[in-house]
Amino acid sequence: MVRRSIRMRFWPCAAALVPALLLMASTAGANDRDYLRTKLSFRYVATPNTITATPAVLDNAAVGAGTESGGFWTNGSVAGLQGLVRALLREPGRGGDANLQHVVASVVGILDRPVRITLLDDTGPPLTQAAMDQWDACDNGHGRAWPCASNSSTTDDQREQCARSTGGTAPTRLDATWAGGMTLGQTAFNGGTAGNPIGTFVHELVHTQDRSDSRAHQFIVSGTSYHYGQDGDHYTIEAVPNLAATYQEGIANAVMMTVDFPSQQSSFNWFTNNGVMMVERALPTHPPGTGPGAAPCWTVVTTPSEDVWLYNQLHTAGVREVTRTPNPHPGYNYFRIRDLPPRFIVHNENIIALVFSEYARHLGLQKFLNALKTNDATIFRVSTSPIAQLYNTLCRAGLDGRALSSVMGVNEAGPKPYLIPLAYADYFTAYRSASKADYASIFENMLPREWVDLYWDGYKDNVRLAVPMDATHTPQFGNLTDIAIALGVNSSTPDH
Numbered sequence: 001m002v003r004r005s006i007r008m009r010f011w012p013c014a015a016a017l018v019p020a021l022l023l024m025a026s027t028a029g030a031n032d033r034d035y036l037r038t039k040l041s042f043r044y045v046a047t048p049n050t051i052t053a054t055p056a057v058l059d060n061a062a063v064g065a066g067t068e069s070g071g072f073w074t075n076g077s078v079a080g081l082q083g084l085v086r087a088l089l090r091e092p093g094r095g096g097d098a099n100l101q102h103v104v105a106s107v108v109g110i111l112d113r114p115v116r117i118t119l120l121d122d123t124g125p126p127l128t129q130a131a132m133d134q135w136d137a138c139d140n141g142h143g144r145a146w147p148c149a150s151n152s153s154t155t156d157d158q159r160e161q162c163a164r165s166t167g168g169t170a171p172t173r174l175d176a177t178w179a180g181g182m183t184l185g186q187t188a189f190n191g192g193t194a195g196n197p198i199g200t201f202v203h204e205l206v207h208t209q210d211r212s213d214s215r216a217h218q219f220i221v222s223g224t225s226y227h228y229g230q231d232g233d234h235y236t237i238e239a240v241p242n243l244a245a246t247y248q249e250g251i252a253n254a255v256m257m258t259v260d261f262p263s264q265q266s267s268f269n270w271f272t273n274n275g276v277m278m279v280e281r282a283l284p285t286h287p288p289g290t291g292p293g294a295a296p297c298w299t300v301v302t303t304p305s306e307d308v309w310l311y312n313q314l315h316t317a318g319v320r321e322v323t324r325t326p327n328p329h330p331g332y333n334y335f336r337i338r339d340l341p342p343r344f345i346v347h348n349e350n351i352i353a354l355v356f357s358e359y360a361r362h363l364g365l366q367k368f369l370n371a372l373k374t375n376d377a378t379i380f381r382v383s384t385s386p387i388a389q390l391y392n393t394l395c396r397a398g399l400d401g402r403a404l405s406s407v408m409g410v411n412e413a414g415p416k417p418y419l420i421p422l423a424y425a426d427y428f429t430a431y432r433s434a435s436k437a438d439y440a441s442i443f444e445n446m447l448p449r450e451w452v453d454l455y456w457d458g459y460k461d462n463v464r465l466a467v468p469m470d471a472t473h474t475p476q477f478g479n480l481t482d483i484a485i486a487l488g489v490n491s492s493t494p495d496h
Contacts, residue, residue: 032105044072051134080189110209113179122185145185149204162297180208199260206252215244218305229280239347247386250352257357338430343441388446415488422455
């Protein structure tokens with residue numbers, strides 16, 4: 001079964017000041033808190049290695065009213081978990097975080113179903129594999145519960161597929177009740193490489209709402225999954241083989257950046273400084289006839305995607321490598337971000353996240369989440385390009401109900417919000433598209449051709465002229481606002 005963000009690795013970057021332009025609401029109404037008290041179900045496990053233990057279900061109404069009783073609240077070892085619960089359920093000034101509540105309530109509203117959140121005291125003995133399995137936890141490599149989450153519908157589908165393939169009986173589906181589930185331990189709040197724990201929580205929460213097809217069937221070679229590459233890890237500065245995974249992690253990172261501003265700025269700095277992109281050397285060039293072999297019970301098999309051999313493709317394309325001595329990750333090679341052709345740049349989750357977080361910053365987080373909700377209904381149980389579908393959804397949302405044909409062949413005056421996603425895609429691929437074909441490859445050649453033609457033929461030159469990027473013009477955070485203004489969008493949109 002697939003639980004997402006298994007062992008996501010954060011590359012250390014310097015934090016920066018929060019941009020003043022970011023228009024997030026400073027307060028959230030009681031409606032957000034009331035909604036979360038009905039949609040978040042916290043289950044506390046004091047001794048995770050006792051797999052027969054019955055989790056203690058927290059009383060959200062009591063917590064919201066200020067009552068903290070029971071083993072969870074008297075345990076002095078889980079202060080981070082306690083703070084998270086307070087931040088989500090309590091009023092500001094009493095431990096609550098209004099901005100976090102608004103973001104979390106908006107995310108949960110995508111599927112509008114309850115989410116199970118299992119809280120583990122993993123500060124004692126390392127968790128056994130049986131405990132990891134029992135509580136749907138992910139091992140951080142040291143027996144602690146790395147934050148991870150899953151969507152109930154996709155998990156239920158996998159279980160049903162396994163039952164069919166083995167002749168067994170599928171368990172009762174959970175998605176009639178639950179959007180998904182998340183498990184996290186106190187260790188995530190105790191430092192280390194998990195990043196900002198609140199940001200990580202929001203990242204994982206997005207995974208509970210995401211029903212996109214992982215296209216895992218295209219990344220199995222000789223019985224081994226190369227969804228994230230051979231090692232199963234995904235670094236934030238890595239180009240991973242599976243673009244469906246890039247979408248899943250990218251949208252989660254985009255929403256995370258609304259509560260973890262330094263992560264957005266550090267990712268932008270990485271792009272500005274033309275930092276390195278990691279690419280795993282997963283396999284040698286495959287011999288003729290290489291196939292999937294035996295596949296896990298939860299998926300079917302197909303001919304493997306050529307993107308399994310992403311490193312080989314870059315080598316064939318003649319992209320210059322960067323030597324690192326000593327190499328901190330011997331299984332990887334390195335390339336400068338802005339040296340990569342566009343179709344390879346978008347294999348990185350933070351490039352995707354920067355595009356969509358900037359869309360949310362300028363046009364409103366709720367508009368982005370509304371697009372995710374629309375997109376989810378379109379791509380559920382459909383093996384397609386979720387990236388192309390989301391761009392199409394965002395662009396169409398910018399038309400405000402008009403037909404796409406109404407803006408074709410017209411140099412329209414006034415705001416053109418329908419072009420902002422396309423311009424940001426061009427920008428965050430460093431304007432490396434030298435042809436319309438290059439540009440279309442950003443979207444796996446699956447974005448409706450009308451959008452590609454509209455941007456490339458009608459507005460690309462204006463955007464690049466307004467915000468050049470070359471040896472004397474390095475990327476600046478204000479560039480994204482300048483692009484919006486060049487497209488007639490002169491003010492950002494607050495969410496409320």
